[in-house]
Amino acid sequence: MRKIHHFQTKRVYPSPDSNDHPFGDKSQSFVDVLIDGRSMHEMLKKHERIPCFGWGIQQFQQQNIDYFLLDELHPYLYHRYPLMVCSWCGDEDCGFISVLVEREGDLVTWQEFRIEPDDRSLPLGPFTFTWDEYERELRNTYTANERSR
Structure with a gap:
């Protein structure tokens, strides 16, 4: 039997003197993903990337939500999606951490985390x-971005 994890999101406002954005805009807030209360940003911080949610232009935001809700396939990764991206621009050419996302009924699974473009496994x-919790939290990353303006 699969363990069901708790999926949550939370807006993060890095302080200007922190190292949360070693190469990016230190004033940029983003929405972090918490799995069973553990921050994905903290778990993957050493790779100098931030979560793709809750920041950037509207098109970038909606595209990421569409990817992770499996409404749109990534053009060359297909069912893998860029989860952690460059904090300056979010551009995949800067490198990113991807995850394979699969839905089976009312469950969704993230697995096979990889550092791209090196294709190294994490x-x-x-x-x-659970799909309901996952979908609600992901949709709220867009409204969280709208509320923060």
Whole structure:
């Protein structure tokens, strides 16, 4: 039997003197993903990337939500999606951490985390969530961005 993890999101406002954005805009807030209360940003911080949610232009935001809700396939990764991206621009050319996302009924699983474009595996996951909680939290990352303006 699969373990069901708790999926939550939380807006993060890095302080200007922190190292949360070593190469990016230190004033940029973002929405972090918490799995069973553990921050994905903290778990993957050493790779100098931030979560793709809750920041950037509207098109970037909606595209990421569509990817992770499996409404749109990534053009070359297909069912893998860029989860952690460059804090300056979010551009995949800067490198990113991807995750394979699969839905089976009312469950969604994140697995096979990889550092791209190096295609190196990360020892993380798999994580399985209930679809309702997952969908609600992801949709709220867009409204969280709107509320923060």
